[in-house]
Amino acid sequence: MNKAELIDEVARQTGLTKKVCKKTVDAVISTIKDSLAKREKITLVGFGSFKVMTRKSRRGRNPQTGEEIQIPAKEVPKFDAGKGLREAIS
Numbered sequence: 001m002n003k004a005e006l007i008d009e010v011a012r013q014t015g016l017t018k019k020v021c022k023k024t025v026d027a028v029i030s031t032i033k034d035s036l037a038k039r040e041k042i043t044l045v046g047f048g049s050f051k052v053m054t055r056k057s058r059r060g061r062n063p064q065t066g067e068e069i070q071i072p073a074k075e076v077p078k079f080d081a082g083k084g085l086r087e088a089i090s
Contacts, residue, residue, distance in 0.1 A: 036077055046084030053078045 001009070003025065010021040035042050036052055043049040057073040 044082070046082055048082040048085055049080050051078055051080075052076070 007018055007021045007025050010016070010025060011018045014021065016024075032042055032050060036050060039052050041049060041051040052075050054075050055073060058071050060069050060071045061067070062069055
């Protein structure tokens with residue numbers, strides 16, 4: 001499912017217009033991005049949680065040359081599925 005299909009499904013389930021649903025979906029995504037940028041954890045009970053994790057620096061290898069390189073540490077978003085979501089897909 002892509003974003004447009006998600007908006008269509010939200011519109012179908014709520015009876016709201018696609019325009020209103022698009023604004024709502026965009027607002028939810030924007031709020032999650034903004035919160036993660038502030039390093040805040042977002043928890044949606046029954047669905048899961050989003051947080052920012054720090055990935056340690058590590059050694060890697062350039063696949064073209066085989067040369068060993070140092071991959072720097074960086075922060076990445078992480079999603080942990082909640083119990084309700086895990087149960088729904090199993």
